[in-house]
Amino acid sequence: MRHRPVSLQRRAQQVAAAAALVVLGVYAVVCGIVDVLAHERALHNVDVRLEASLLQLRSSFRALGPSGTNLVPVADGDRDVDDAPVLSWWVPNDARVAVALTSSTPPLPRADWGVRALGTRQINGEALRIEGASLPGGAVIVASSTKGDQRVLDALLLAEGVVAPFLLVGVYLAALAVGRFAAGPVERAHQRQLAFAADASHELRTPLSVIEAEVGLALSNQRDAAAYRAALERVAAEGHRLRGIVEDLLFLARFDAEPQDGEREAVALAAIAAEGVDRFGAIAAKKRQQLSFCAEGFDHDHDEGPLVEVEGLWLERLTSVLLDNACRYSPPGGVIEVRVATDGHRGLLAVEDSGPGIPEALREEIFERFRRGDAAPSAFGQASGAGLGLAIADAIVNSSGGEFKVGDAALGGASMQVRWPLARAAGR
Numbered sequence: 001m002r003h004r005p006v007s008l009q010r011r012a013q014q015v016a017a018a019a020a021l022v023v024l025g026v027y028a029v030v031c032g033i034v035d036v037l038a039h040e041r042a043l044h045n046v047d048v049r050l051e052a053s054l055l056q057l058r059s060s061f062r063a064l065g066p067s068g069t070n071l072v073p074v075a076d077g078d079r080d081v082d083d084a085p086v087l088s089w090w091v092p093n094d095a096r097v098a099v100a101l102t103s104s105t106p107p108l109p110r111a112d113w114g115v116r117a118l119g120t121r122q123i124n125g126e127a128l129r130i131e132g133a134s135l136p137g138g139a140v141i142v143a144s145s146t147k148g149d150q151r152v153l154d155a156l157l158l159a160e161g162v163v164a165p166f167l168l169v170g171v172y173l174a175a176l177a178v179g180r181f182a183a184g185p186v187e188r189a190h191q192r193q194l195a196f197a198a199d200a201s202h203e204l205r206t207p208l209s210v211i212e213a214e215v216g217l218a219l220s221n222q223r224d225a226a227a228y229r230a231a232l233e234r235v236a237a238e239g240h241r242l243r244g245i246v247e248d249l250l251f252l253a254r255f256d257a258e259p260q261d262g263e264r265e266a267v268a269l270a271a272i273a274a275e276g277v278d279r280f281g282a283i284a285a286k287k288r289q290q291l292s293f294c295a296e297g298f299d300h301d302h303d304e305g306p307l308v309e310v311e312g313l314w315l316e317r318l319t320s321v322l323l324d325n326a327c328r329y330s331p332p333g334g335v336i337e338v339r340v341a342t343d344g345h346r347g348l349l350a351v352e353d354s355g356p357g358i359p360e361a362l363r364e365e366i367f368e369r370f371r372r373g374d375a376a377p378s379a380f381g382q383a384s385g386a387g388l389g390l391a392i393a394d395a396i397v398n399s400s401g402g403e404f405k406v407g408d409a410a411l412g413g414a415s416m417q418v419r420w421p422l423a424r425a426a427g428r
Helices: 003-064 147-220 225-257 269-279 281-286 312-329 389-399
Strands: 086-092 119-123 126-135 138-145 266-268 290-296 307-309 335-343 346-353 403-408 414-424
Touching: 003 086, 003 126, 003 138, 003 147, 126 147, 147 225, 225 389, 266 269, 269 281, 269 290, 269 312, 269 335, 269 346, 281 290, 312 335, 312 346, 312 389, 312 414, 389 403
Parallel strands: 290 335, 307 414
Antiparallel strands: 086 138, 119 126, 126 138, 266 307, 335 346, 346 414, 403 414
C-alpha cells in the first residue's frame, strides 16, 4: 500500500514539469515579441535620424549649390548620448571617390555609391543603416551604426536568459507544492477507500465463511432434526448479520454518492425520539436497564416540541444507532436517558447512559467506519456489529446540517448530543 503515494508524487512532479514548460514557452513567446518590438523600435529611431540628416543635406544643397565642399555637414546634436553618429558622404556623378562630409566618416565602398533606398549594409565590417538621395550633380548618402542598439538588445537577451531558469525552477516548485497539496485529500480519500474496502471484505467474508462451514458440515454428516435445525438457525443468524452489513454499506454508499438525497421536512424531534425509546424498551428490559424519555422545557403530551428539518427516516435511523449503542454498553441495571429540548435556536437530541463512557482521546475515532471496540466494559462502538453504526449516524448528522457533540454524561457514561437549526418553534 506504499506504491500509491509514490505514484501520486510522481504524477505531481509530471504536472509541475508540464506547467513549468508551458510557462517557459509563454515566457519565450513574450520575450520574443518584446525583443522584436525593441529591435524594430531601435531601427525606427535610427531611420528617423537618417531621414532628418538627408533633409538637412538637401536644404544645404538648395542654399549653397551643388558642390560637395559647400554642403553643410550633418548636425547630429539632437541624438542621445548612446546613439551612434550619422555618417554622410557626397558622391558626385563624375567622381571616382565619395567625399566624406565629416572627418570621422570612413571611406564609402564604391558598391554602396548607388544606395538610395533605406536598408542595412556591411561597411568596413560593421552593420550600418544606410540611405541615399539623388541631387543635381550627384547624391548624398547617410548611414549610422546599429552597434549600440545591438548591445542594448544583447543585454536584454542576457537578462531574459538569466531570468528564465529562475522562472522555470520557481514555477516548477510552486506547481509541485500546489500539486502535492491538492493530491493530499485525494490520497487520504484513497487510503480511506482502501481501508474501507479491506474492512468491508473482512466483515462480509466472516459470515459467509460461517455459512459455508455450517452448510458443509450439515451436508457431510447425517444428523438428527435438532442438529439440522441448530445449523439452520446459525446460518439464519449469519445471514441476518450479513444482510445488516450490506444494508449499512449501501446506506453509507448513498451518502457518499448523493448526500443530498434526503428530503428536508419539518419533523417533531420529540416524537421520533419517543418512538425510538418505545422500540428499545424490550431490549433494555432484558438487561434490567432503566430507559426513559425526557421532554425538557415543554409538555410532550400537549406540545410537539422543537421541529427540525431532517428527513424522517434518517432521524429514526440516527435514534436507533444511538439507543443501540447505549443499551449495548450500559451494564445490566444501568440507566439510559433520552432527552429532547430547545437549545437557543436549535433543537437538541441527547442520549446519555451510565456505561463506561468514551475516552476523550478516542472521541474523534468513533465515527470512523468499522471502528469498534471489544465487548469489555471500557470499549466503545459496536462490539458485535460491523462498526458502521456511528459512521452512519455521523453521515446523517453532517448531511442534515446538524452538529455532533460527544462528552461525559451526568449518569457517569457517555453523552451523545446532536443539535439542528430549528425549523420553527412549536406552538408559534
